[in-house]
Each structure stands twice: as C-alpha cells, then as structure tokens.
Amino acid sequence: MAEFLSDAEKADAIKAWLKENGTSIIVGVSLAAVLVFSYRYWQDYTVTQSQSASNIYSSVQQDAAKSQSKIEQLKTDYAETPYASLAALHAAKNYALKGDNAAAIKELDWVVSHSSEALTQDLAKLRLARVYIASKQLDKASTLLEDSFPNAYASLVSELKGDIHLAKQDIQKAREAYDKALLSSKGLASDYLKMKRDDLGSAISVQKGS
Amino acid sequence: MLQNIHDKAKGWVAYLIIFLISIPFALFGINSYLGGGANRIVAEINGEEIQSSIVNAELLQLKQQFAQLAGFDDTMLKQMALDRVVSRTLLEQEVKQHNYRVSDSDVLKEITQIPAFHKEGQFDKQQYQQILKSNRRNEATFEAQVREELAQRQFQTLVTSTAFIPKETATHYQGLQKQQRDIDTYSLTMADFKAQVVVTEAQVQEYYEKNKARYMTEEQVKLAYIELKRSDFEASLNASVEELTDFYNNNQDRYIIPEKRQASQIVIAVNSPKEDAAAKQKAEQLLAEIAAATRTFEAIAMSDSSDKVSAKNGGDLGIIAASDWDKAFNDVVFSLKVGDVSPVTKTDAGYKIIKLTKLEPLVQKTFEVAKADVEKDFRFEKGSEMFQDKDDELPTLAYENENNLAPIAESLRVKVQTSDWISRTQGEGIGKLAQIREAAFSEVVKNSGRNSEKIDIADGHSLVVRILEQKPAAQKALAIVKAEIMQTLSEQQTRQLIITQGEAFLKKLSAQANWNVLEIAADAPQQIQKLGLIERNNQKADPLVVAQAFSMQKPTTAKPVFSNVISPNGDYHLIALNSVKADTTALAKDAQQNFARQIAQREQGALLEALREQAEIQLYPENL
Numbered sequence: 001m002a003e004f005l006s007d008a009e010k011a012d013a014i015k016a017w018l019k020e021n022g023t024s025i026i027v028g029v030s031l032a033a034v035l036v037f038s039y040r041y042w043q044d045y046t047v048t049q050s051q052s053a054s055n056i057y058s059s060v061q062q063d064a065a066k067s068q069s070k071i072e073q074l075k076t077d078y079a080e081t082p083y084a085s086l087a088a089l090h091a092a093k094n095y096a097l098k099g100d101n102a103a104a105i106k107e108l109d110w111v112v113s114h115s116s117e118a119l120t121q122d123l124a125k126l127r128l129a130r131v132y133i134a135s136k137q138l139d140k141a142s143t144l145l146e147d148s149f150p151n152a153y154a155s156l157v158s159e160l161k162g163d164i165h166l167a168k169q170d171i172q173k174a175r176e177a178y179d180k181a182l183l184s185s186k187g188l189a190s191d192y193l194k195m196k197r198d199d200l201g202s203a204i205s206v207q208k209g210s
Numbered sequence: 211m212l213q214n215i216h217d218k219a220k221g222w223v224a225y226l227i228i229f230l231i232s233i234p235f236a237l238f239g240i241n242s243y244l245g246g247g248a249n250r251i252v253a254e255i256n257g258e259e260i261q262s263s264i265v266n267a268e269l270l271q272l273k274q275q276f277a278q279l280a281g282f283d284d285t286m287l288k289q290m291a292l293d294r295v296v297s298r299t300l301l302e303q304e305v306k307q308h309n310y311r312v313s314d315s316d317v318l319k320e321i322t323q324i325p326a327f328h329k330e331g332q333f334d335k336q337q338y339q340q341i342l343k344s345n346r347r348n349e350a351t352f353e354a355q356v357r358e359e360l361a362q363r364q365f366q367t368l369v370t371s372t373a374f375i376p377k378e379t380a381t382h383y384q385g386l387q388k389q390q391r392d393i394d395t396y397s398l399t400m401a402d403f404k405a406q407v408v409v410t411e412a413q414v415q416e417y418y419e420k421n422k423a424r425y426m427t428e429e430q431v432k433l434a435y436i437e438l439k440r441s442d443f444e445a446s447l448n449a450s451v452e453e454l455t456d457f458y459n460n461n462q463d464r465y466i467i468p469e470k471r472q473a474s475q476i477v478i479a480v481n482s483p484k485e486d487a488a489a490k491q492k493a494e495q496l497l498a499e500i501a502a503a504t505r506t507f508e509a510i511a512m513s514d515s516s517d518k519v520s521a522k523n524g525g526d527l528g529i530i531a532a533s534d535w536d537k538a539f540n541d542v543v544f545s546l547k548v549g550d551v552s553p554v555t556k557t558d559a560g561y562k563i564i565k566l567t568k569l570e571p572l573v574q575k576t577f578e579v580a581k582a583d584v585e586k587d588f589r590f591e592k593g594s595e596m597f598q599d600k601d602d603e604l605p606t607l608a609y610e611n612e613n614n615l616a617p618i619a620e621s622l623r624v625k626v627q628t629s630d631w632i633s634r635t636q637g638e639g640i641g642k643l644a645q646i647r648e649a650a651f652s653e654v655v656k657n658s659g660r661n662s663e664k665i666d667i668a669d670g671h672s673l674v675v676r677i678l679e680q681k682p683a684a685q686k687a688l689a690i691v692k693a694e695i696m697q698t699l700s701e702q703q704t705r706q707l708i709i710t711q712g713e714a715f716l717k718k719l720s721a722q723a724n725w726n727v728l729e730i731a732a733d734a735p736q737q738i739q740k741l742g743l744i745e746r747n748n749q750k751a752d753p754l755v756v757a758q759a760f761s762m763q764k765p766t767t768a769k770p771v772f773s774n775v776i777s778p779n780g781d782y783h784l785i786a787l788n789s790v791k792a793d794t795t796a797l798a799k800d801a802q803q804n805f806a807r808q809i810a811q812r813e814q815g816a817l818l819e820a821l822r823e824q825a826e827i828q829l830y831p832e833n834l
C-alpha cells in the first residue's frame with residue numbers, strides 16, 4: 001500500500017474486509033477443525049479396533065479347536081484389521097489338518113480377496129494354489145500362479161508349477177520347473193523339493209569324468 | 211525506531227547486517243561436518259534414517275557373540291549388524307503401517323511375566339516401578355516398547371504358526387521319503403588300478419617345468435626381539451625369607467582356613483499362600499516336640515521334612531556355604547551355637563527348623579605352613595608389577611628407537627634375543643605364534659626394516675620384533691620334489707584310466723542291461739555287490755551311491771537301469787537300479803505338522819525377502 005491511512009480508516013477497511021470474507025473464514029476454520037478431529041477419531045478408532053481384534057486373535061492362537069466362532073467374528077467385525085486375515089489363515093490350517101480342503105480353500109480365498117497387505121495376500125495365494133493342487137483343481141491353481149509375485153517368492157511359485165506339471169504327468173516340464181525352484185531357492189530348498197526333483201530322474205544321469 | 215533502522219539500513223550498513231545475520235545460519239549444524247557428530251546416517255529405509263549408533267549397538271552384541279569364532283572379521287560383522295538393523299526396521303514399519311496392535315491385557319500379561327519384576331514369585335508393582343526408575347525409563351514408554359515388540363512377534367508368527375501342507379501333499383512327501391530302491395553296485399577303485407600306471411622320468415620332468423611356480427620354498431625371515439614375560443620376572447625374583455615374612459604379615463587374611471558350619475534342617479514346604487498358616491503351625495508343633503524331647507530332631511527330619519534329600523540323613527546338609535542359601539537361612543545358621551536348635555524360621559522354601567551340628571572355627575595358618583603359598587603369591591604380585599612397568603614403557607621405547615633394539619633392551623634391563631627362520635605359515639619358538647608371523651611379514655617390519663609395534667600375545671606376555679635377516683622364496687630342485695610329482699601324476703593317470711574303463715563299461719551295460727557283459731572273473735579284486743532294497747537314509751552304503759540311486763531314471767521294464775558316480779577319491783561306482791518300491795504305509799500321525807515346518811521356513815524366508823524387495827533401501831556402510 002502506497003498511501004498512509006489514519007487509524008479510523010484502517011479499522012473501517014478491516015471491518016469491510018471481515019464483512020466480505022468473515023463467513024468463508026469461519027467455514028474454513030471449522031472445516032479444518034472437523035477434519036483434524038475426524039482424523040484423530042479415525043486414528044483412535046483403528047487403534048481400538050486393532051486392539052480388540054488382537055485380543056480375540058490371542059485367544060484363537062491359544063485354543064484353535066474351539067475358535068471357529070471367534071475366527072468368524074474377526075472376519076465380519078474386524079475385517080479391516082490384519083487380525084482377520086491372520087485368523088482366516090489359522091482356520092485354513094485347522095481345516096487342512098483335518099483333511100477338509102474345500103473349507104481351507106474358502107478361508108484362503110477370503111484372505112486373497114480381503115487382505116489389505118500385499119505380503120499376506122501373496123502368501124495366501126501360494127497356499128491356496130497348494131490346496132487346489134492337492135484337491136486336483138489344477139486349472140484354478142495355474143490361474144492363481146499366473147499373477148505376478150515378488151522375486152522373493154520365485155522358488156515357491158516354481159515349485160508349485162512343477163507340482164501342477166507333475167500332476168498332469170508332464171515330466172519334462174515338471175523337471176524344468178523344479179530345477180528352477182531349486183536354483184532360485186537361495187539355500188532354503190526343502191528336502192521335499194529335492195526329493196521331488198530327484199524322483200523324476202536326472203536329465204544328466206550319466207556323470208562324465210573331467 | 212523502526213523508521214530509523216529503515217532509513218539507515220542502506221549501502222554497506224545493510225550488507226553488514228545481512229552478513230552478521232548469516233553467520234549463525236552458516237555455522238548451524240557445522241559440527242556434523244567437522245566429525246563432531248558421532249552419530250551419522252548409515253541407512254535410509256523407506257525414508258526413515260538409521261543412525262550409526264543403532265547399528266553400532268547391534269555390532270557390539272554380534273562381537274560378543276562371534277568374536278571368539280575364527281573367520282569373522284570386522285567388515286563381515288559390520289555387514290551382519292547393518293543387515294539385522296535393516297530387517298528389524300522393515301518389520302517395524304510393516305507392523306506399524308498395517309496397524310498390528312496388541313491389546314492392553316496382552317501387554318500387561320507380558321510385563322507381569324518378566325522375572326526381573328517378580329518378588330517372591332509374584333509380579334510386584336513396586337519392584338517394577340523401581341527397576342524402571344533406576345534405568346531411567348518411565349512406564350508409558352516401556353509399555354509402548356513392549357507393545358511394539360509383541361506386535362512384531364505377532365507378525366512374525368503370521369507365517370510360522372499358520373503354515374500347513376494338505377493331507378494329500380503330506381502323503382506324497384512321506385511316500386518319497388520312505389520309498390525303497392533295489393540296487394547293485396560294482397566299483398573300479400584307485401587302489402586296484404594304480405598298478406597299471408607307469409609314470410616316466412620324462413613326464414615328471416615335463417610336469418616340473420610346467421608347474422615350477424608350485425614348487426617354491428617359502429620366503430623366510432630371522433627376527434631379533436625383545437620379549438616381556440611375567441613368568442620370567444617371577445622366576446628372577448630373589449624372594450628372601452625377610453621379604454616373604456613381610457608379605458605374609460601384610461596379607462595374613464589370605465592364609466586362613468575358613469570357618470566351617472555344618473547344619474541340619476527340617477523343612478515344612480509352603481506350596482500356596484493358603485497353606486501358609488497350617489505349615490507354620492505344624493512347624494511350631496514339631497519344634498515343641500524337640501523342646502520337650504519327645505522326639506529327636508533327626509527323627510522328625512526323617513519322617514516330616516519336605517526336603518527329602520536331607521531327610522534321609524536326619525536333615526543333615528553338610529558344610530554350609532553362605533552363597534548357596536537365602537538370607538533368612540544364613541542369618542540363622544551363622545548365629546547359632548553348636549547343638550542349638552533355631553526357632554521356626556520363614557525362608558523361600560517354607561518354614562524351617564535349623565540345627566547347627568558342627569562348627570570348626572577359622573584357623574590362621576602360620577608362616578611355616580603357608581610358606582609355599584606365600585612365595586607363589588609374592589612372586590606373582592612382584593612379577594606382575596615388574597612386567598607392568600616395562601610393558602607400559604615398551605611401546606614408546608619401540609617407537610623412539612625405531613631402528614634399533616639394543617637401547618630398548620638396556621633401558622628395560624632385558625636381553626635382545628634372536629629367532630630361528632620363520633615363514634609366513636610356520637616357524638619354531640616365537641615363530642609358532644600367528645601374531646608374530648603376521649607382524650614379521652608386515653610392511654613396517656619386513657619392508658621398512660623398523661621395529662614392530664608392541665605385540666600382545668596374552669595377559670603377561672608381549673614382544674617387539676624387528677627383521678635380522680631375510681631369505682627370499684626360491685625354486686625347489688627337481689630331485690627334492692620328484693617323489694611328490696610322481697605321486698601327483700600317478701594319481702592323475704589312474705583317475706583317467708578308471709574313467710575311460712568305467713565309461714566303456716557303462717556303455718556296454720546300458721546297451722545290454724545286464725552285468726554279464728563285464729565278464730568279471732571270480733578271482734577279480736572287486737565283485738558285484740547286491741545291496742537289495744535300500745532307503746534314502748541308508749547308512750551302510752556309500753552316501754554318494756545312495757544319492758545317485760535315488761535320482762536315477764526309474765526302470766520302465768523288468769531290466770535294470772545303469773548309471774555311475776565318481777567319489778572324490780577317484781573311485782568309480784557303477785550302479786544298477788533294478789526296481790523301485792513305493793511306500794504304502796499310512797500317513798504317520800504327526801507327519802503333516804512336521805512337514806509343515808519345512809514349508810513354514812521357506813515361506814518365512816520368502817516373506818522377509820519380499821519385504822526387503824519392495825522397500826527403498828539406501829545403505830551407507832562407509833559411515834559406520
């Protein structure tokens with residue numbers, strides 16, 4: 001401002017400005033307050049949700065046999081917490097140990113479609129594929145494994161692909177897939193994987209002397 | 211006033227003001243550039259900066275764990291420490307991001323289970339607060355930390371506690387594990403074929419010429435050295451009777467036979483707070499019996515004491531060492547007179563009645579009796595002092611007289627000694643010590659010809675060395691290495707011969723699928739071994755042969771399939787796989803759970819790796 005104003009003139013200018021912008025200021029401030037408070041409320045809410053879910057989950061861990069209702073409760077009331085997926089993974093294990101593959105598939109499928117954690121989702125996909133293969137639903141397993149996985153899962157994915165080929169009696173492809181699984185296992189290959197590969201006969205069955 | 215500044219702040223005055231203002235900004239944080247900031251950033255993980263102090267704390271732990279093991283150098287440990295911190299940080303971030311959060315009751319449960327906060331077997335709130343206070347922590351932050359750790363544990367068990375393999379898969383797994391294979395083997399051994407190989411002089415000559423670099427003597431050095439050894443100083447002491455008597459007089463408390471107290475006890479155990487009153491009453495009643503002499507202490511101990519071990523001996527505990535017992539018990543034992551029976555006493559183990567059965571008072575040994583010990587202690591203390599004085603001076607002296615040992619020896623009143631020839635890998639005398647060999651061939655000692663730094667071998671043993679003479683590496687004469695070369699060539703040629711023979715056999719066998727084609731004479735050194743049905747974990751057969759047998763092509767007809775495997779020692783094994791027998795036993799009870807452990811391990815590894823893969827990680831190991 002180039003020109004100098006008297007105090008009275010300044011007061012008038014401020015009043016005029018307030019008249020013009022007062023409402024928007026009040027609206028803006030209250031909007032900000034609402035935002036801040038709802039964010040805080042939402043934060044508190046997630047924490048309490050997580051805590052109660054965690055509490056229920058603890059009791060699931062302690063007694064898996066009697067826990068089916070609690071697992072369902074976690075899945076319906078606490079689906080947005082990680083504990084719902086954890087509980088479903090537990091349930092899948094319980095069913096599979098009893099030999100109920102169909103029920104295990106349902107639980108794992110729930111994790112694949114509901115979990116917000118990519119890591120958990122990928123893990124559930126691999127397990128789901130494994131149960132599909134065990135129950136001879138090879139096409140469903142193949143479709144699952146076509147998704148992209150982090151490199152870290154390469155060995156597990158190749159092993160499952162080998163299992164599918166083996167189930168289809170495509171021995172050559174199974175060998176290749178198991179070889180790939182072994183090569184990418186970084187020393188963590190299970191003896192099961194090695195046995196599966198060995199059982200298909202060595203492609204290099206005659207050892208040449210050097 | 212503002213107007214004044216406004217008017218005057220023009221030209222050079224304005225620049226001066228700006229300059230003065232900018233000084234604090236320019237210097238702010240400068241200490242982190244000048245090396246004063248000991249805490250530097252060593253990693254950035256998804257935008258979170260990791261300070262070197264965190265990694266250093268981890269490094270310290272690793273060092274305590276692995277320092278004793280060979281093959282762990284500093285760089286490797288630093289790498290490991292950084293790696294662990296990265297993994298941990300990733301885990302923390304993942305857990306936070308996805309709202310893993312443990313309930314208050316779980317946190318409470320965890321804290322009340324920590325033994326450090328227990329008093330008499332129970333969680334004690336006062337103790338808890340006291341321990342936190344003495345560690346300068348408050349309850350809120352400690353509880354938050356426990357909560358975080360628990361959440362991480364939950365995440366980690368995500369994989370391991372939920373891993374499984376389906377029944378069908380487990381059955382397949384067990385089937386492979388218990389599969390049996392019927393095999394025969396026939397071996398061509400190095401020992402049998404060795405006689406057929408003749409190594410000529412010309413071959414030896416040729417090999418020697420081609421591999422001259424392999425037949426060199428090692429470079430050697432002879433060292434002059436000054437050695438400080440506590441044991442030498444100990445031995446050099448006179449230790450006159452006067453000195454020893456003095457030493458004895460000043461340290462009399464060392465030459466005693468300590469007091470010995472033998473006690474017996476009757477214990478009435480208190481297993482739960484509810485039993486307390488009853489136990490106390492029973493103990494009082496037993497004590498009354500002893501006082502009234504209706505039954506002896508020993509008889510009661512035998513029939514009523516809860517401590518069954520001592521009860522057998524009438525309650526006798528043998529000699530009491532104060533450190534073995536709780537305070538209440540000690541206070542009683544060390545206040546009783548021989549033959550006295552204590553009142554009923556509450557201890558950690560319950561209510562006790564204690565009787566002191568024997569007391570041998572403390573005995574001061576005379577100088578004559580203790581003389582041998584006194585002399586040993588005297589020599590050790592004086593010898594250590596002498597060693598310490600000289601050992602403290604040695605580094606400076608070695609540095610100040612870097613080209614000569616004589617003045618050092620003179621100043622310390624020791625002798626300069628001379629070593630035998632020492633190579634990088636072996637030597638006699640001080641050459642046996644790896645630290646000495648390393649120093650002898652170091653840049654400073656070998657190439658610059660200066661004194662080494664002080665080398666500490668062990669507590670009470672240190673040296674400084676310098677080079678006296680050098681002998682460079684030299685070619686060994688053919689005559690000296692001839693036998694060695696003959697051996698090498700003979701082995702090479704035998705291997706070659708066996709492989710040629712073995713391959714020819716395998717070709718015939720594979721074509722005819724019958725051992726008969728080999729026409730093995732009945733008196734030949736090796737015969738066909740019929741191993742019959744073996745399992746994967748067969749311990750009797752050569753493990754290489756077993757492994758090969760279980761990875762061979764399976765026979766599709768009644769005829770066997772042939773293969774081979776070569777042992778590291780050169781023996782060549784031909785293998786016939788006659789048949790494969792599938793396992794038909796039912797799935798073992800725990801098999802499914804046991805097999806799940808393997809898959810859990812793989813899944814866990816993959817998950818942590820994936821976490822790392824998706825993270826943005828910048829490492830600055832040079833800042834460590």
